[in-house]
Amino acid sequence: xxxxxxxxxxxxxxxxxxxxxxxxxxxxxxxxxxxxxxxxxxxxxxxxxxxxxxxxxxxxxxxxxxxxxxxxxxxxxxxxxxxxxxxxxxxxxxxxxxxxxxxxxxxxxxxxxxxxxxxxxxxxxxxxxxxxxxxxxxxxxxxx
Numbered sequence: 393x394x395x396x397x398x399x400x401x402x403x404x405x406x407x408x409x410x411x412x413x414x415x416x417x418x419x420x421x422x423x424x425x426x427x428x429x430x431x432x433x434x435x436x437x438x439x440x441x442x443x444x445x446x447x448x449x450x451x452x453x454x455x456x457x458x459x460x461x462x463x464x465x466x467x468x469x470x471x472x473x474x475x476x477x478x479x480x481x482x483x484x485x486x487x488x489x490x491x492x493x494x495x496x497x498x499x500x501x502x503x504x505x506x507x508x509x510x511x512x513x514x515x516x517x518x519x520x521x522x523x524x525x526x527x528x529x530x531x532x533x534x535x536x
Contacts, residue, residue, distance in 0.1 A: 393398045393450060395438070395461075395465055395492040396464075396490070396492060396493065396513065396515050397493050397495050397515060398425050398427075398436055398490070398514050398515040398516065399423065399425055399436065399438060401425060403422060403423050403424055403425055403429075404424065404425060404426040404435070417436040417448075418439055418440055419438070419439040419444055420437065420438045420440075421437065421440060423437070423438050424436070424437040424438075424446075425437075427445075427488065427490075427516050427518075428513065428514055428516060429488060429516065430481070431486070431518075431520060432447055432448070432486065432488065432518075433447070433448035434446065434447050434448065434471075434488055435448070436490050436516075437459045439458060441461060442458045442459060442460055442461060443455060443458065443459060443461050443464045443469070443473070443490065444456055444457065444458040444514055445457050445458075445470070445471050445489070445490055447471050447473075447488070450478070455471055455473075457469055457471055464490065464491075464492065465492045465521065467529075467530070467532070468489055468491035468492075468495070468498065468530050468532055469489055469490060469491065470487055470488060470490075470517075470527065470530060471487070471488055471489070471491030472485070472486065472487045472488075472526055472527050473485065473486045473487075474515065474523070474524060474525070474526045475524065484520050484521060484522060485519075485520070485521055485522065485523040485524065486518075486519070486520050487500060487510075487517075487518065487519045487520075487527055488516065488517070488518045488519075489515055489516070489517050489518075489523075489530060490515050491512055491515055491516075491517065491530075491532055492532075493515065494534050494535060495512050495515075495532045495534060495535075496511065496512055496529075496532065496533060496535040497509050497510060497511055497517075497533040498510050498512060498517050498530045498532060498533065499530065499531040499533060500519065500527050500530055501527065501528050501529045501530070501531070502523065502525035502528060503525050503526075503528060504524060504525055505523055505525040508523075508534065509533070510522075518530070
């Protein structure tokens with residue numbers, strides 16, 4: 393997939409048990425790429441004109457988002473996990489996303505929260521913080 397250099401490296405296929413739970417996305421499992429972040433097991437997976445972002449979770453069911461490649465090129469895409477109760481007050485908000493080549497930062501917009509700018513490395517951005525708002529959108533910031 394041109395425009396996403398992360399997919400040009402040696403693939404790191406999804407764990408078979410995880411792929412078995414995600415047959416609905418019809419992913420090209422052999423071309424999956426593990427996202428270069430330390431805190432989660434996340435893959436970018438091409439899937440018939442779409443791109444999917446899969447979070448293998450930590451003992452939970454996997455979560456995923458898929459979108460048409462042309463939409464990801466235009467707007468990027470992300471997954472987020474936000475603590476939902478005061479019992480989780482020590483839990484962290486976690487946002488990870490994929491953007492096309494040429495994007496150096498993203499601006500994360502969430503209701504009632506100040507804008508957060510996050511750097512992009514190898515088509516990927518990740519944020520882990522104490523925020524409580526679920527992101528509503530991201531703005532892509534090109535290098536230049």
